[in-house]
Amino acid sequence: xxxxxxxxxxxxxxxxxxxxxxxxxxxxxxxxxxxxxxxxxxxxxxxxxxxxxxxxxxxxxxxxxxxxxxxxxxxxxxxxxxxxxxxxxxxxxxxxxxxxxxxxxxxxxxxxxxxxxxxxxxxxxxxxxxxxxxxxxxxxxxxxxxxxxxxxxxxxxxxxxxxxxxxxxxxxxxxxxxxxxxxxxxxxxxxxxxxxxxxxxxxxxxxxxxxxxxxxxxxxxxxxxxxxxxxxxxxxxxxxxxxxxxxxxxxxxxxxxxxxxxxxxxxxxxxxxxxxxxxxxxxxxxxxxxxxxxxxxxxxxxxxxxxxxxxxxxxxxxxxxxxxxxxxxxxxxxxxxxxxxxxxxxxxxxxxxxxxxxxxxxxxxxxxxxxxxxxxxxxxxxxxxxxxxxxxxxxxxxxxxxxxxxxxxxxxxxxxxxxxxxxxxxxxxxxxxxxxxxxxxxxxxxxxxxxxxxxxxxxxxxxxxxxxxxxxxxxxxxxxxxxxxxxxxxxxxxxxxxxxxxxxxxxxxxxxxxxxxxx
Numbered sequence: 339x340x341x342x343x344x345x346x347x348x349x350x351x352x353x354x355x356x357x358x359x360x361x362x363x364x365x366x367x368x369x370x371x372x373x374x375x376x377x378x379x380x381x382x383x384x385x386x387x388x389x390x391x392x393x394x395x396x397x398x399x400x401x402x403x404x405x406x407x408x409x410x411x412x413x414x415x416x417x418x419x420x421x422x423x424x425x426x427x428x429x430x431x432x433x434x435x436x437x438x439x440x441x442x443x444x445x446x447x448x449x450x451x452x453x454x455x456x457x458x459x460x461x462x463x464x465x466x467x468x469x470x471x472x473x474x475x476x477x478x479x480x481x482x483x484x485x486x487x488x489x490x491x492x493x494x495x496x497x498x499x500x501x502x503x504x505x506x507x508x509x510x511x512x513x514x515x516x517x518x519x520x521x522x523x524x525x526x527x528x529x530x531x532x533x534x535x536x537x538x539x540x541x542x543x544x545x546x547x548x549x550x551x552x553x554x555x556x557x558x559x560x561x562x563x564x565x566x567x568x569x570x571x572x573x574x575x576x577x578x579x580x581x582x583x584x585x586x587x588x589x590x591x592x593x594x595x596x597x598x599x600x601x602x603x604x605x606x607x608x609x610x611x612x613x614x615x616x617x618x619x620x621x622x623x624x625x626x627x628x629x630x631x632x633x634x635x636x637x638x639x640x641x642x643x644x645x646x647x648x649x650x651x652x653x654x655x656x657x658x659x660x661x662x663x664x665x666x667x668x669x670x671x672x673x674x675x676x677x678x679x680x681x682x683x684x685x686x687x688x689x690x691x692x693x694x695x696x697x698x699x700x701x702x703x704x705x706x707x708x709x710x711x712x713x714x715x716x717x718x719x720x721x722x723x724x725x726x727x728x729x730x731x732x733x734x735x736x737x738x739x740x741x742x743x744x745x746x747x748x749x750x751x752x753x754x755x756x757x758x759x760x761x762x763x764x765x766x767x768x769x770x771x772x773x774x775x776x777x778x779x780x781x782x783x784x785x786x787x788x789x790x791x792x793x794x795x796x797x798x799x800x801x802x803x804x805x806x807x808x809x810x811x812x813x814x815x816x817x818x819x820x821x822x823x824x825x826x827x828x829x830x831x832x833x834x835x836x837x838x839x840x841x842x843x844x845x846x847x848x849x850x851x852x853x854x855x856x857x
Contacts, residue, residue: 345395364405382428499812500832505702516738536563537736543743553684566708575602583628590819608821615644657688674760689713773849777856787834
């Protein structure tokens with residue numbers, strides 16, 4: 339059977355274009371020709387038909403064919419000689435310098451076959467690669483570790499997904515007005531990269547807020563605006579530790595910190611967590627960590643609060659070992675009983691604590707604005723590194739956020755969201771407890787955006803989470819947050835994103851799943 343002509347093949351390709359596609363016709367022709375060249379159907383040196391002939395055979399205007407050829411010429415796929423025609427360029431690596439060609443092994447020549455058409459000077463092309471020959475691009479060891487760690491990272495907007503705030507409560511129209519003010523003002527400097535560590539009025543507003551609400555010892559100069567906690571963690575690892583340096587992380591702990599540190603080639607030491615927070619044993623204390631990552635106000639994921647004695651131990655240890663403590667205060671705004679807890683940074687008298695915060699949990703996830711409070715000695719180098727490595731921007735958004743805080747809207751929003759989440763938590767506990775009875779226990783503090791249902795050791799929390807997923811409920815197995823063998827089983831249950839009027843229905847459904855699974 340004779341091979342198809344180029345025009346026949348192009349017609350088949352063009353007929354596969356989705357009806358109603360917004361792609362211009364010339365672009366469809368260009369894409370089809372480029373595909374033929376890159377796959378080897380049109381080999382190097384092949385002469386293309388004239389634009390007049392191609393337009394006739396494809397029932398196109400000649401201008402469409404000319405535009406497609408011009409695009410191929412501009413991108414180097416073909417060359418044209420006046421009076422001679424248009425030819426496919428040699429795109430192989432071996433078309434480079436002669437010295438390079440000598441060092442490269444000879445490639446298999448393309449087999450016979452392919453297109454035939456009037457005026458063609460070539461009649462053979464390479465076959466598409468067999469499926470068995472297709473291989474995934476190899477990853478670095480670092481990249482593989484990142485993929486292997488933290489399988490609980492996926493997010494799904496379904497009932498009880500942990501870590502997801504209800505951004506439908508956010509005052510969107512007010513936020514739009516604040517942003518529009520700056521867009522109308524049109525200050526050019528708000529469109530540039532940021533070189534000062536963040537918009538100065540926002541840094542000042544954050545410093546004032548933290549001084550009052552979290553007892554953080556901070557001036558505006560110590561505040562650095564980042565694109566969220568992940569960027570803050572990565573910057574700390576890049577600036578304060580070398581590859582191979584040791585980092586303590588809580589076990590169980592936040593998968594995002596684990597990934598950030600592994601991406602910087604740090605050696606991780608998981609340190610156990612008990613009812614008072616991180617609990618380093620004698621073997622841990624004998625090591626020399628460069629970084630210690632903790633979530634003292636609401637440990638992630640267990641929800642426990644670090645005791646004062648543990649805080650003092652950690653601070654004294656860090657001062658003696660010249661270790662940096664990274665305090666992630668990710669959801670401290672959500673405490674539903676008692677007075678707000680003071681920060682670890684506020685107790686630090688040796689400048690060993692770097693305080694991390696985010697607006698993604700209180701405003702909306704996609705805002706991607708976080709902040710770091712760094713000791714004075716680190717301000718200049720961190721500000722320089724932030725600019726050189728990240729080229730931060732979004733100054734217009736930062737200006738609107740500064741007004742949102744400065745005009746009192748942030749405090750109002752925090753109070754509103756805190757009341758909503760507290761009510762949802764109380765309702766969930768009320769509907770879960772009768773079904774759990776002695777089978778499981780709700781252990782987390784009355785704070786944050788999730789609670790933990792602790793299960794007997796004999797229960798497979800991974801399997802129980804799958805049973806919940808079959809009912810359309812997304813809960814996370816506590817064992818998935820451990821490095822190594824878990825010493826507790828349980829389920830993380832988010833309640834922030836759950837509409838209040840649906841708490842009873844889904845709470846009873848989850849309770850029934852647990853009751854049946856833990857029977």
